[in-house]
Amino acid sequence: MALGFLSGNAPRLDGLIERLESAEGLEDLQILIEELRDRYGVDHIVYHWVNSNGEQYGCGTYDLEWVNRYLEKGYLRVDPVVAGCYQRFHPVDWKRLDWSSKAARALMQDAIAYGIGNQGYSIPLRGPNGQFALFTLTHNCSDGEWEDFTISNRRDLILVAHYFNQKALEFEPGRTPEPAQPLSPREIEAMTLLAVGYSRAQAADTLSISEHTLRVYVESARHKLGAMNTTHAVARALSRGVIVV
Amino acid sequence: MALGFLSGNAPRLDGLIERLESAEGLEDLQILIEELRDRYGVDHIVYHWVNSNGEQYGCGTYDLEWVNRYLEKGYLRVDPVVAGCYQRFHPVDWKRLDWSSKAARALMQDAIAYGIGNQGYSIPLRGPNGQFALFTLTHNCSDGEWEDFTISNRRDLILVAHYFNQKALEFEPGRTPEPAQPLSPREIEAMTLLAVGYSRAQAADTLSISEHTLRVYVESARHKLGAMNTTHAVARALSRGVIVV
DNA sequence: ATCTAACTCCCCAGAAATAGCGAGGGGGCA
Protein backbone atom coordinates (compact mmCIF):
# COMPACT_ATOMS: atom_id res chain seq x y z
CA MET A 1 0.00 0.00 0.00
CA ALA A 2 1.29 3.45 -0.80
CA LEU A 3 1.19 6.34 1.57
CA GLY A 4 -1.60 8.63 0.58
CA PHE A 5 0.09 11.86 1.40
CA LEU A 6 3.69 12.85 1.22
CA SER A 7 5.29 16.25 1.21
CA GLY A 8 3.41 18.97 -0.50
CA ASN A 9 -0.01 17.39 -0.54
CA ALA A 10 -0.95 16.71 3.02
CA PRO A 11 -4.70 16.28 3.56
CA ARG A 12 -6.69 19.13 5.03
CA LEU A 13 -7.51 18.02 8.51
CA ASP A 14 -9.52 21.00 9.65
CA GLY A 15 -12.86 19.27 9.30
CA LEU A 16 -11.63 16.15 10.98
CA ILE A 17 -10.12 18.05 13.87
CA GLU A 18 -13.36 19.93 14.34
CA ARG A 19 -15.28 16.69 14.50
CA LEU A 20 -12.68 15.43 16.92
CA GLU A 21 -13.19 18.47 19.11
CA SER A 22 -16.90 17.88 19.16
CA ALA A 23 -16.71 14.11 19.69
CA GLU A 24 -19.06 12.94 22.39
CA GLY A 25 -17.95 9.44 23.19
CA LEU A 26 -15.32 6.80 22.76
CA GLU A 27 -17.21 5.40 19.77
CA ASP A 28 -16.69 8.68 17.92
CA LEU A 29 -12.98 8.40 18.54
CA GLN A 30 -12.93 4.94 17.01
CA ILE A 31 -14.74 6.18 13.91
CA LEU A 32 -12.44 9.14 13.58
CA ILE A 33 -9.27 7.13 14.01
CA GLU A 34 -10.32 4.82 11.20
CA GLU A 35 -11.14 7.75 9.00
CA LEU A 36 -7.80 9.29 9.79
CA ARG A 37 -6.00 6.09 8.84
CA ASP A 38 -7.78 6.04 5.49
CA ARG A 39 -7.04 9.67 4.82
CA TYR A 40 -3.36 9.22 5.52
CA GLY A 41 -3.26 5.87 3.81
CA VAL A 42 -1.23 4.24 6.55
CA ASP A 43 -1.69 0.71 7.81
CA HIS A 44 -2.62 1.49 11.39
CA ILE A 45 -3.26 4.32 13.79
CA VAL A 46 -3.64 3.63 17.48
CA TYR A 47 -4.32 5.74 20.52
CA HIS A 48 -3.29 3.94 23.60
CA TRP A 49 -3.41 4.77 27.24
CA VAL A 50 -0.44 3.34 29.07
CA ASN A 51 -0.79 2.84 32.76
CA SER A 52 1.61 0.85 34.84
CA ASN A 53 -1.23 -0.37 37.03
CA GLY A 54 -2.30 -2.71 34.27
CA GLU A 55 -5.44 -0.82 33.40
CA GLN A 56 -5.57 0.24 29.80
CA TYR A 57 -7.74 1.98 27.35
CA GLY A 58 -7.14 2.24 23.68
CA CYS A 59 -8.78 2.71 20.36
CA GLY A 60 -7.36 2.15 16.95
CA THR A 61 -7.06 -0.14 14.02
CA TYR A 62 -4.93 -2.95 15.37
CA ASP A 63 -6.47 -6.41 15.20
CA LEU A 64 -7.92 -7.49 18.51
CA GLU A 65 -5.80 -10.59 18.13
CA TRP A 66 -2.62 -8.56 18.21
CA VAL A 67 -3.77 -6.44 21.11
CA ASN A 68 -4.52 -9.53 23.15
CA ARG A 69 -1.23 -11.10 22.24
CA TYR A 70 0.57 -7.91 23.20
CA LEU A 71 -1.07 -7.91 26.60
CA GLU A 72 -0.70 -11.62 27.23
CA LYS A 73 2.97 -11.63 26.36
CA GLY A 74 3.54 -8.67 28.64
CA TYR A 75 5.09 -6.73 25.80
CA LEU A 76 4.18 -3.51 27.56
CA ARG A 77 7.10 -3.98 29.90
CA VAL A 78 9.69 -4.54 27.20
CA ASP A 79 8.36 -2.35 24.41
CA PRO A 80 11.05 0.15 23.39
CA VAL A 81 8.32 2.38 22.02
CA VAL A 82 6.76 2.76 25.45
CA ALA A 83 10.09 3.07 27.21
CA GLY A 84 11.46 5.47 24.64
CA CYS A 85 8.44 7.73 24.51
CA TYR A 86 8.28 7.78 28.25
CA GLN A 87 11.65 9.52 28.37
CA ARG A 88 10.98 11.90 25.55
CA PHE A 89 8.77 14.82 24.83
CA HIS A 90 8.85 14.97 21.07
CA PRO A 91 7.41 12.36 18.71
CA VAL A 92 9.74 9.58 17.83
CA ASP A 93 10.36 7.40 14.81
CA TRP A 94 10.59 3.78 15.85
CA LYS A 95 13.83 3.40 13.95
CA ARG A 96 15.52 5.70 16.42
CA LEU A 97 14.70 3.56 19.41
CA ASP A 98 16.85 0.92 20.97
CA TRP A 99 15.84 -2.48 19.66
CA SER A 100 18.99 -4.23 20.78
CA SER A 101 17.53 -6.26 23.61
CA LYS A 102 16.36 -9.77 22.89
CA ALA A 103 12.84 -9.11 24.11
CA ALA A 104 12.52 -6.00 21.95
CA ARG A 105 13.57 -7.84 18.79
CA ALA A 106 11.15 -10.63 19.54
CA LEU A 107 8.39 -8.06 19.93
CA MET A 108 9.28 -6.41 16.65
CA GLN A 109 9.30 -9.70 14.76
CA ASP A 110 6.02 -10.66 16.29
CA ALA A 111 4.49 -7.30 15.41
CA ILE A 112 5.56 -7.58 11.80
CA ALA A 113 4.10 -11.08 11.66
CA TYR A 114 0.79 -9.63 12.81
CA GLY A 115 0.82 -7.03 10.07
CA ILE A 116 1.66 -4.01 12.17
CA GLY A 117 4.22 -2.83 9.66
CA ASN A 118 7.95 -2.25 9.79
CA GLN A 119 7.67 1.49 10.31
CA GLY A 120 6.22 3.35 13.23
CA TYR A 121 5.89 6.88 14.59
CA SER A 122 4.70 7.51 18.12
CA ILE A 123 3.73 10.69 19.89
CA PRO A 124 3.95 10.73 23.69
CA LEU A 125 1.08 12.43 25.50
CA ARG A 126 0.89 13.41 29.12
CA GLY A 127 -2.01 14.54 31.22
CA PRO A 128 -2.68 15.38 34.86
CA ASN A 129 -1.95 12.87 37.58
CA GLY A 130 0.81 11.23 35.62
CA GLN A 131 -1.45 10.16 32.79
CA PHE A 132 0.56 8.88 29.87
CA ALA A 133 -0.67 7.87 26.45
CA LEU A 134 0.69 7.15 23.01
CA PHE A 135 -0.59 8.07 19.60
CA THR A 136 1.01 5.80 17.05
CA LEU A 137 1.02 5.41 13.29
CA THR A 138 2.45 2.31 11.67
CA HIS A 139 3.04 1.35 8.08
CA ASN A 140 4.90 -1.00 5.80
CA CYS A 141 7.24 0.92 3.54
CA SER A 142 10.81 1.99 3.03
CA ASP A 143 12.71 4.16 5.48
CA GLY A 144 12.81 7.03 3.05
CA GLU A 145 9.11 7.04 2.35
CA TRP A 146 8.34 6.93 6.04
CA GLU A 147 10.64 9.79 6.80
CA ASP A 148 9.03 11.92 4.10
CA PHE A 149 5.63 11.10 5.46
CA THR A 150 6.39 11.81 9.09
CA ILE A 151 8.30 15.00 8.42
CA SER A 152 5.61 16.50 6.27
CA ASN A 153 2.76 15.60 8.60
CA ARG A 154 4.34 15.98 12.01
CA ARG A 155 2.50 19.14 13.00
CA ASP A 156 -0.92 17.88 12.13
CA LEU A 157 -0.16 14.67 13.92
CA ILE A 158 0.80 16.47 17.09
CA LEU A 159 -2.48 18.35 17.03
CA VAL A 160 -4.57 15.29 16.28
CA ALA A 161 -2.82 13.35 19.02
CA HIS A 162 -3.42 16.19 21.41
CA TYR A 163 -7.14 16.26 20.74
CA PHE A 164 -7.42 12.50 20.95
CA ASN A 165 -5.88 12.59 24.38
CA GLN A 166 -8.06 15.48 25.44
CA LYS A 167 -11.17 13.57 24.48
CA ALA A 168 -10.00 10.34 26.02
CA LEU A 169 -9.34 12.14 29.29
CA GLU A 170 -12.75 13.68 29.09
CA PHE A 171 -14.55 10.41 28.50
CA GLU A 172 -12.54 8.19 30.73
CA PRO A 173 -14.27 7.69 34.05
CA GLY A 174 -12.45 6.99 37.28
CA ARG A 175 -10.56 10.24 37.03
CA THR A 176 -12.90 12.14 39.29
CA PRO A 177 -10.86 14.02 41.86
CA GLU A 178 -12.92 14.61 44.94
CA PRO A 179 -13.74 18.23 45.67
CA ALA A 180 -10.57 19.20 47.44
CA GLN A 181 -11.07 20.92 50.73
CA PRO A 182 -8.66 23.81 50.48
CA LEU A 183 -5.59 23.77 52.66
CA SER A 184 -4.57 26.85 54.59
CA PRO A 185 -1.40 28.67 53.47
CA ARG A 186 0.58 27.30 56.36
CA GLU A 187 -0.64 23.81 55.66
CA ILE A 188 0.40 24.13 52.05
CA GLU A 189 3.83 25.32 53.06
CA ALA A 190 4.21 22.47 55.50
CA MET A 191 3.10 19.85 52.99
CA THR A 192 5.32 21.27 50.30
CA LEU A 193 8.37 21.12 52.52
CA LEU A 194 7.63 17.52 53.42
CA ALA A 195 7.16 16.74 49.74
CA VAL A 196 10.61 18.01 48.90
CA GLY A 197 12.20 15.79 51.50
CA TYR A 198 12.32 17.82 54.69
CA SER A 199 11.73 16.05 57.96
CA ARG A 200 9.26 17.56 60.36
CA ALA A 201 12.06 19.13 62.37
CA GLN A 202 13.68 20.64 59.29
CA ALA A 203 10.40 21.90 57.95
CA ALA A 204 9.52 23.48 61.28
CA ASP A 205 12.92 25.10 61.37
CA THR A 206 12.51 26.42 57.85
CA LEU A 207 9.19 27.98 58.72
CA SER A 208 10.55 29.23 62.03
CA ILE A 209 7.89 27.56 64.09
CA SER A 210 7.97 24.82 66.66
CA GLU A 211 7.92 21.29 65.46
CA HIS A 212 4.70 20.80 67.31
CA THR A 213 2.99 23.54 65.37
CA LEU A 214 4.19 22.11 62.14
CA ARG A 215 2.78 18.80 63.25
CA VAL A 216 -0.59 20.38 63.78
CA TYR A 217 -0.58 21.64 60.21
CA VAL A 218 0.38 18.30 58.83
CA GLU A 219 -2.28 16.54 60.86
CA SER A 220 -4.85 19.06 59.83
CA ALA A 221 -3.90 18.76 56.19
CA ARG A 222 -4.02 15.00 56.50
CA HIS A 223 -7.56 15.08 57.78
CA LYS A 224 -8.65 17.54 55.13
CA LEU A 225 -7.18 15.34 52.45
CA GLY A 226 -8.67 12.22 53.96
CA ALA A 227 -5.26 10.62 54.15
CA MET A 228 -4.07 7.76 56.32
CA ASN A 229 -0.60 9.09 56.96
CA THR A 230 1.77 11.85 55.92
CA THR A 231 3.02 10.05 52.84
CA HIS A 232 -0.52 9.50 51.69
CA ALA A 233 -1.40 13.10 52.37
CA VAL A 234 1.53 14.38 50.34
CA ALA A 235 0.61 12.02 47.51
CA ARG A 236 -2.96 13.27 47.50
CA ALA A 237 -1.95 16.88 47.71
CA LEU A 238 0.35 16.38 44.75
CA SER A 239 -2.05 14.55 42.53
CA ARG A 240 -4.81 17.06 43.32
CA GLY A 241 -2.52 19.90 42.47
CA VAL A 242 -2.85 21.36 45.97
CA ILE A 243 0.92 21.53 46.10
CA VAL A 244 3.40 21.61 43.25
CA VAL A 245 6.83 20.07 43.39
CA MET B 1 -4.56 47.88 22.21
CA ALA B 2 -6.48 45.82 19.76
CA LEU B 3 -5.91 42.19 19.06
CA GLY B 4 -4.19 41.79 15.76
CA PHE B 5 -5.95 38.70 14.67
CA LEU B 6 -9.42 37.48 15.32
CA SER B 7 -11.45 34.84 13.60
CA GLY B 8 -10.87 34.43 9.93
CA ASN B 9 -7.56 36.18 9.62
CA ALA B 10 -5.17 34.34 11.85
CA PRO B 11 -1.54 34.90 10.94
CA ARG B 12 0.37 32.25 9.03
CA LEU B 13 2.72 30.79 11.56
CA ASP B 14 4.47 28.27 9.35
CA GLY B 15 7.63 30.29 9.03
CA LEU B 16 7.74 31.08 12.71
CA ILE B 17 7.19 27.47 13.70
CA GLU B 18 9.96 26.40 11.38
CA ARG B 19 12.33 28.85 12.99
CA LEU B 20 11.15 27.60 16.33
CA GLU B 21 11.95 24.05 15.32
CA SER B 22 15.43 25.08 14.29
CA ALA B 23 16.10 27.31 17.31
CA GLU B 24 19.49 26.65 18.79
CA GLY B 25 19.43 28.35 22.13
CA LEU B 26 17.35 30.01 24.78
CA GLU B 27 18.09 33.40 23.23
CA ASP B 28 16.33 32.31 20.07
CA LEU B 29 13.28 31.44 22.12
CA GLN B 30 13.22 34.89 23.64
CA ILE B 31 13.41 36.49 20.21
CA LEU B 32 10.69 34.25 18.86
CA ILE B 33 8.36 34.80 21.77
CA GLU B 34 8.59 38.56 21.29
CA GLU B 35 7.95 38.19 17.60
CA LEU B 36 5.00 35.98 18.33
CA ARG B 37 3.54 38.55 20.69
CA ASP B 38 3.84 41.23 18.04
CA ARG B 39 2.28 39.03 15.41
CA TYR B 40 -0.67 38.21 17.57
CA GLY B 41 -0.88 41.71 18.93
CA VAL B 42 -1.35 40.59 22.51
CA ASP B 43 0.15 42.25 25.54
CA HIS B 44 2.26 39.38 26.78
CA ILE B 45 3.33 35.86 25.98
CA VAL B 46 5.24 33.84 28.53
CA TYR B 47 6.68 30.39 28.63
CA HIS B 48 7.66 29.28 32.07
CA TRP B 49 8.72 26.20 33.78
CA VAL B 50 6.94 25.63 37.04
CA ASN B 51 8.81 23.93 39.78
CA SER B 52 8.30 24.78 43.38
CA ASN B 53 11.85 23.84 44.34
CA GLY B 54 12.53 27.46 43.68
CA GLU B 55 14.25 26.77 40.39
CA GLN B 56 12.49 28.28 37.46
CA TYR B 57 13.17 28.96 33.91
CA GLY B 58 11.11 31.15 31.75
CA CYS B 59 11.17 33.39 28.79
CA GLY B 60 8.61 35.89 27.74
CA THR B 61 7.59 39.47 27.74
CA TYR B 62 6.67 40.11 31.37
CA ASP B 63 8.56 42.90 33.06
CA LEU B 64 11.35 41.62 35.26
CA GLU B 65 9.79 43.68 38.00
CA TRP B 66 6.62 41.65 37.87
CA VAL B 67 8.46 38.35 37.70
CA ASN B 68 10.43 39.24 40.80
CA ARG B 69 7.35 40.39 42.62
CA TYR B 70 5.56 37.17 41.69
CA LEU B 71 8.40 35.13 43.12
CA GLU B 72 8.89 37.25 46.21
CA LYS B 73 5.24 37.21 47.10
CA GLY B 74 5.13 33.46 46.67
CA TYR B 75 2.29 33.81 44.20
CA LEU B 76 3.29 30.52 42.64
CA ARG B 77 1.64 28.74 45.53
CA VAL B 78 -1.67 30.52 45.30
CA ASP B 79 -1.91 31.11 41.58
CA PRO B 80 -5.15 29.58 40.27
CA VAL B 81 -3.58 29.44 36.83
CA VAL B 82 -0.90 27.08 38.03
CA ALA B 83 -3.24 25.01 40.16
CA GLY B 84 -5.90 24.88 37.46
CA CYS B 85 -3.58 23.97 34.63
CA TYR B 86 -1.94 21.38 36.80
CA GLN B 87 -5.18 19.47 36.90
CA ARG B 88 -6.15 19.93 33.28
CA PHE B 89 -4.91 18.78 29.96
CA HIS B 90 -6.51 21.28 27.63
CA PRO B 91 -5.71 24.96 27.48
CA VAL B 92 -7.69 27.11 29.83
CA ASP B 93 -9.08 30.60 29.78
CA TRP B 94 -8.29 32.36 33.03
CA LYS B 95 -11.92 33.34 33.41
CA ARG B 96 -12.83 29.72 33.93
CA LEU B 97 -10.58 29.30 36.90
CA ASP B 98 -11.51 29.68 40.52
CA TRP B 99 -10.56 33.17 41.67
CA SER B 100 -12.71 33.08 44.77
CA SER B 101 -9.94 32.84 47.32
CA LYS B 102 -8.64 36.04 48.80
CA ALA B 103 -5.07 35.31 47.82
CA ALA B 104 -6.09 34.65 44.23
CA ARG B 105 -7.97 37.93 43.99
CA ALA B 106 -5.02 39.78 45.46
CA LEU B 107 -2.79 38.19 42.86
CA MET B 108 -5.14 39.18 40.06
CA GLN B 109 -5.35 42.77 41.19
CA ASP B 110 -1.63 42.95 41.54
CA ALA B 111 -1.14 41.48 38.09
CA ILE B 112 -3.47 43.99 36.52
CA ALA B 113 -1.63 46.76 38.33
CA TYR B 114 1.59 45.55 36.72
CA GLY B 115 0.06 45.62 33.29
CA ILE B 116 -0.37 41.93 32.76
CA GLY B 117 -3.87 42.38 31.44
CA ASN B 118 -7.27 41.22 32.58
CA GLN B 119 -7.44 38.31 30.16
CA GLY B 120 -5.29 35.23 30.05
CA TYR B 121 -5.04 31.92 28.25
CA SER B 122 -2.68 29.23 29.47
CA ILE B 123 -1.63 25.96 27.93
CA PRO B 124 -0.32 23.26 30.27
CA LEU B 125 2.69 21.32 29.04
CA ARG B 126 4.11 18.15 30.42
CA GLY B 127 7.34 16.39 29.72
CA PRO B 128 9.23 13.38 31.01
CA ASN B 129 10.00 13.04 34.71
CA GLY B 130 7.05 15.08 35.73
CA GLN B 131 8.19 18.22 33.97
CA PHE B 132 5.45 20.81 33.94
CA ALA B 133 5.41 24.11 32.13
CA LEU B 134 2.95 26.77 31.09
CA PHE B 135 2.61 28.74 27.91
CA THR B 136 0.53 31.80 28.59
CA LEU B 137 -0.89 34.68 26.61
CA THR B 138 -2.32 37.72 28.36
CA HIS B 139 -4.12 40.76 27.13
CA ASN B 140 -6.28 43.65 28.12
CA CYS B 141 -9.62 43.48 26.35
CA SER B 142 -13.23 42.46 26.70
CA ASP B 143 -14.34 38.92 27.39
CA GLY B 144 -15.87 38.57 23.96
CA GLU B 145 -12.81 39.73 22.08
CA TRP B 146 -10.63 37.39 24.07
CA GLU B 147 -12.88 34.46 23.42
CA ASP B 148 -12.86 35.14 19.69
CA PHE B 149 -9.12 35.38 19.74
CA THR B 150 -8.46 32.22 21.72
CA ILE B 151 -10.99 30.14 19.83
CA SER B 152 -9.67 31.06 16.44
CA ASN B 153 -6.04 30.58 17.36
CA ARG B 154 -6.19 27.67 19.76
CA ARG B 155 -4.67 25.10 17.41
CA ASP B 156 -1.72 27.18 16.42
CA LEU B 157 -1.15 28.04 20.04
CA ILE B 158 -1.07 24.41 21.05
CA LEU B 159 1.55 23.72 18.42
CA VAL B 160 3.65 26.72 19.28
CA ALA B 161 3.47 25.87 22.97
CA HIS B 162 4.48 22.32 22.17
CA TYR B 163 7.55 23.40 20.25
CA PHE B 164 8.52 25.90 22.90
CA ASN B 165 8.49 23.20 25.49
CA GLN B 166 10.37 20.83 23.24
CA LYS B 167 13.12 23.35 22.75
CA ALA B 168 13.23 24.33 26.40
CA LEU B 169 13.62 20.68 27.34
CA GLU B 170 16.34 20.34 24.76
CA PHE B 171 18.29 23.34 25.99
CA GLU B 172 17.87 22.72 29.69
CA PRO B 173 18.99 19.16 30.21
CA GLY B 174 19.99 20.09 33.74
CA ARG B 175 16.30 20.18 34.60
CA THR B 176 16.31 16.44 34.61
CA PRO B 177 18.40 16.04 37.73
CA GLU B 178 19.06 12.34 37.78
CA PRO B 179 18.83 10.28 34.61
CA ALA B 180 15.64 8.83 36.00
CA GLN B 181 16.81 5.41 37.02
CA PRO B 182 13.81 3.20 36.37
CA LEU B 183 12.17 1.43 39.27
CA SER B 184 11.67 -2.31 39.17
CA PRO B 185 8.10 -3.66 38.99
CA ARG B 186 8.13 -4.62 42.63
CA GLU B 187 9.46 -1.24 43.63
CA ILE B 188 6.70 0.42 41.67
CA GLU B 189 4.10 -1.74 43.38
CA ALA B 190 5.53 -0.97 46.77
CA MET B 191 5.69 2.76 46.15
CA THR B 192 2.21 2.80 44.72
CA LEU B 193 0.77 1.11 47.78
CA LEU B 194 2.53 3.57 50.05
CA ALA B 195 1.21 6.43 47.92
CA VAL B 196 -2.36 5.27 48.42
CA GLY B 197 -1.98 5.24 52.15
CA TYR B 198 -0.85 1.76 53.10
CA SER B 199 1.62 1.37 55.92
CA ARG B 200 4.65 -0.78 55.23
CA ALA B 201 3.05 -3.68 57.03
CA GLN B 202 -0.18 -3.37 55.05
CA ALA B 203 1.66 -3.03 51.77
CA ALA B 204 3.78 -6.07 52.52
CA ASP B 205 0.68 -8.01 53.38
CA THR B 206 -1.02 -6.90 50.17
CA LEU B 207 1.94 -8.05 48.10
CA SER B 208 2.21 -11.24 50.17
CA ILE B 209 5.80 -10.64 51.09
CA SER B 210 7.52 -9.99 54.39
CA GLU B 211 7.68 -6.48 55.67
CA HIS B 212 11.44 -6.65 55.45
CA THR B 213 11.33 -7.41 51.78
CA LEU B 214 8.99 -4.58 51.19
CA ARG B 215 11.36 -2.37 53.07
CA VAL B 216 14.15 -3.37 50.76
CA TYR B 217 12.07 -2.22 47.79
CA VAL B 218 11.21 1.05 49.39
CA GLU B 219 14.79 1.72 50.35
CA SER B 220 15.96 0.78 46.91
CA ALA B 221 13.38 3.00 45.27
CA ARG B 222 14.34 5.79 47.60
CA HIS B 223 17.96 5.60 46.57
CA LYS B 224 17.09 5.40 42.90
CA LEU B 225 14.90 8.46 43.25
CA GLY B 226 17.50 10.31 45.27
CA ALA B 227 15.00 10.90 48.05
CA MET B 228 15.62 11.71 51.69
CA ASN B 229 12.75 9.66 53.08
CA THR B 230 9.72 7.67 52.05
CA THR B 231 7.45 10.66 51.74
CA HIS B 232 9.97 12.40 49.55
CA ALA B 233 10.40 9.29 47.45
CA VAL B 234 6.68 8.95 46.87
CA ALA B 235 6.44 12.63 45.99
CA ARG B 236 9.24 12.28 43.47
CA ALA B 237 7.85 9.10 42.00
CA LEU B 238 4.53 10.83 41.56
CA SER B 239 5.79 14.02 40.06
CA ARG B 240 8.07 12.11 37.71
CA GLY B 241 5.19 9.92 36.70
CA VAL B 242 6.95 6.77 37.85
CA ILE B 243 3.83 5.79 39.75
CA VAL B 244 0.22 6.73 39.19
CA VAL B 245 -2.38 7.19 41.88
C1' DA C 1 29.76 -19.32 31.61
C1' DT C 2 29.67 -15.40 34.30
C1' DC C 3 27.65 -11.52 35.99
C1' DT C 4 24.35 -8.29 37.15
C1' DA C 5 19.86 -7.21 38.76
C1' DA C 6 15.61 -8.41 40.70
C1' DC C 7 13.35 -10.85 44.34
C1' DT C 8 13.05 -13.00 48.73
C1' DC C 9 14.12 -13.43 53.86
C1' DC C 10 16.23 -12.28 58.78
C1' DC C 11 18.06 -9.29 63.23
C1' DC C 12 18.85 -4.96 65.83
C1' DA C 13 19.06 -0.20 67.70
C1' DG C 14 18.10 4.55 67.17
C1' DA C 15 15.33 8.15 64.93
C1' DA C 16 11.01 9.78 63.53
C1' DA C 17 6.16 9.89 63.14
C1' DT C 18 1.50 9.19 65.20
C1' DA C 19 -2.27 9.68 68.66
C1' DG C 20 -4.07 11.54 72.44
C1' DC C 21 -4.50 15.13 76.02
C1' DG C 22 -4.04 20.04 76.58
C1' DA C 23 -3.74 25.89 76.00
C1' DG C 24 -4.37 30.79 74.13
C1' DG C 25 -4.62 34.97 70.68
C1' DG C 26 -6.31 36.84 66.21
C1' DG C 27 -9.56 37.52 62.30
C1' DG C 28 -13.72 37.05 59.62
C1' DC C 29 -18.58 36.38 59.45
C1' DA C 30 -23.60 36.37 60.97
Added chain:
DNA sequence: TGCCCCCTCGCTATTTCTGGGGAGTTAGAT
Protein backbone atom coordinates in the same frame (compact mmCIF):
# COMPACT_ATOMS: atom_id res chain seq x y z
C1' DT D 1 -21.52 38.67 70.54
C1' DG D 2 -20.73 34.18 69.49
C1' DC D 3 -18.74 30.95 66.35
C1' DC D 4 -15.36 28.96 63.56
C1' DC D 5 -11.03 28.77 61.46
C1' DC D 6 -6.17 29.90 61.38
C1' DC D 7 -1.89 30.31 63.83
C1' DT D 8 1.01 29.26 67.75
C1' DC D 9 2.92 26.31 71.66
C1' DG D 10 3.69 21.99 75.32
C1' DC D 11 3.67 17.04 77.16
C1' DT D 12 3.62 11.72 76.99
C1' DA D 13 3.31 7.17 75.23
C1' DT D 14 3.15 4.10 71.43
C1' DT D 15 3.90 2.77 66.84
C1' DT D 16 6.38 3.02 62.72
C1' DC D 17 10.25 4.04 59.93
C1' DT D 18 15.24 4.30 59.00
C1' DG D 19 19.95 2.57 58.49
C1' DG D 20 23.31 -0.66 59.36
C1' DG D 21 24.58 -5.63 58.91
C1' DG D 22 24.12 -10.46 55.96
C1' DA D 23 22.35 -14.31 52.50
C1' DG D 24 20.06 -17.15 49.19
C1' DT D 25 17.52 -18.04 44.43
C1' DT D 26 16.23 -17.03 39.70
C1' DA D 27 16.39 -14.95 35.17
C1' DG D 28 18.38 -12.13 31.54
C1' DA D 29 22.30 -10.09 29.40
C1' DT D 30 27.28 -10.33 27.83
